[in-house]
Amino acid sequence: MKSIATLALLLPMAASAESKSFPLFNGTDLSGWKGEGYVVEDGAIVCTPQGRNLTTDLTFANYAFDFEFKLPPGGNNGIGINYPGEGDAAYTGIEVQVLDNTDPKYKDLKPYQFHGSLYTLLAAKKAPLKPVGEWNRERIIVNGDFVQVTVNGEVITEGDLSKLAAEHPDHQGVKRRSGHIAFLGHGDRVAFRGMTITEIAPVANDEGAKQGGFTKIFDGETLNGWQHTKADLEHWQPANGILKHDGKSSDLWSEKEYGDFMLAFDWRWSAPGPIMKRPIIGPDGKETGEQVEVQELDSGVYVRGNSKSQVNLWNWPCGSGEVYGYRTDKSQPADVIAGVTPKSKADKPLGEWNRTLITMKGDKLTVSINGKTVIEEATLPGVAAKGKIALQHHNAFIDFANIWIKEL
Structure with a gap:
């Protein structure tokens, strides 16, 4: 059985300079996305007070998703992965937390609620977030059972979805291996830009x-x-x-x-x-x-x-x-x-x-x-x-x- 660290070494395709990445956002409008409560401002997608889910038209299986995000004080959002496009994405898919967990109002967070965690499933290490109002860089790799979250160059989350599914048998999303990517708003003005996808072909001998x-x-x-x-x-x-x-x-x-x-x-x-x-x-x-x-x-x-x-x-x-x-x-x-x-x-x-x-x-x-x-x-x-x-x-x-x- 390979360790998570070893599995990461087997994923050079996601980070290879030769791999081709494609934009998921054109910088001017929400073409390629569906949902309400988000606007485009200064080349970024911004969640408004009415913002909930904003979902890609396309679905993805194995990939690296790269993006930048900017948090307001106490800002809360999320990244939906393997999301079927309906239901609560934190449970029908998986939610990767996007959160200003430095804000005093979050002093009693559970471990799986901190930034970069897989909500209810897996706690992240403390994310090296930049000061509120500055842009952060994040990469999410989803490749079969393997999930990894990197923030500002530091790996903070690694998980095996099969193991997590065994630990959380009632969670439907952790059983899925494909789906939409989504921004999961909570009405805070969290901003996203520079979204690209690098897809990974299934492994073959x-x-x-x-x-x-x-x-x-x-x-x-x-x-x-x-x-x-x-x-x-x-x-x-x-x-x-x-x-x-x-x-x-x-x-x-x-x-x-x-x-x-x-x-x-x-x-x-x-x-x-x-x-x-x-x-x-x-x-x-x-x-x-x-x-x-x-x-x-x-x-x-x-x-x-x-x-x-x-x-x-x-x-x-x-x-x-x-x-x-x-x-x-x-x-x-x-x-x-x-x-x-x-x-x-x-x-x-x-x-x-x-x-x-x-x-x-x-x-x-x-x-x-x-x-x-x-x-x-x-x-x-x-x-x-x-x-x-x-x-x-x-x-x-x-x-x-x-x-x-x-x-x-």
């Missing part, structure tokens, strides 16, 4: 993949090997090992064609989708007539150069892995339709990374998601013997990472 005969087909920093235009780079953005798609533009096709192969990759939804009703699908591939409300999130991977042979990535009740083009083709035999219907839903909660393996051999398809086989030796009649692979554009925000292929 690159050396093991190479030894297993896999070749990386996304280098993590460019779209080399993929057909694209300059305009596509506005919507398919590679950085820090992650390929981010904003739901616009078009499908992204590989330059190379593949016949029999194993394709391994990670993916996650990076923003919520609209609420829509979607059908319950039985094990025979037929819709039962019952519908449920879900967030409409849709993408997929085209294999052998054809959209019909698409392995769906979506939030339908049946789960990802389904081959919609074959399941809905009424001319196909019953066993084909049932074969391309997922045996179960293996997707992780929305916003978390999923690891997927697609195997095509002849006209047979197998799909595993998060270590669970959901499609096994399904027949795709008429599928091409060879063709390009595509990542589907379908209006949803989605991230891809660690895209490897092994030709069979």
Whole structure:
């Protein structure tokens, strides 16, 4: 078992000079954020007396969040992490305290209420806060179970969320591993500026993949090997090992064609989708007539150069892995339709990374998601013997990472 200190050494990506950071605030308005009671003044977001939650439109899983903050005397706010966007962020997500705990009115604080603490979960060391009215610099790293808070260059909080979840079984937020970032106002004029995010790709065993005969087909920093235009780079953005798609533009096709192969990759939804009703699908591939409300999130991977042979990535009740083009083709035999219907839903909660393996051999398809086989030796009649692979554009925000292929 690695200590927290050792885990910190395994996170150079979050602090690396080569890593790309992106602004979360444009300095002029609240584009990219939702909420009320905050205003922009002199290039900073300022909480007003009406301020409560101000939440990012996008969601994040593994990242370093950097920002500056300025406290008024007795100022109180918070940073919500892994926040689902509803409920009390201190409990449905996790609240990192932002507080002028030098003020006399806070003389009776509990240990977990001091600045930089994870509220109700973990006490911070005494933060080296600058005098009230001056700007402080803070970094919050969230990477799977690992959380770290640094204030003005000094680490004051380190925690293991799995251990904290075991210690606080009734706390729902500590069980989450993705969500929005939010400012959690209490009506004090706390100011924030310089917000940037540096996202971290999920860990993969690159050396093991190479030894297993896999070749990386996304280098993590460019779209080399993929057909694209300059305009596509506005919507398919590679950085820090992650390929981010904003739901616009078009499908992204590989330059190379593949016949029999194993394709391994990670993916996650990076923003919520609209609420829509979607059908319950039985094990025979037929819709039962019952519908449920879900967030409409849709993408997929085209294999052998054809959209019909698409392995769906979506939030339908049946789960990802389904081959919609074959399941809905009424001319196909019953066993084909049932074969391309997922045996179960293996997707992780929305916003978390999923690891997927697609195997095509002849006209047979197998799909595993998060270590669970959901499609096994399904027949795709008429599928091409060879063709390009595509990542589907379908209006949803989605991230891809660690895209490897092994030709069979």
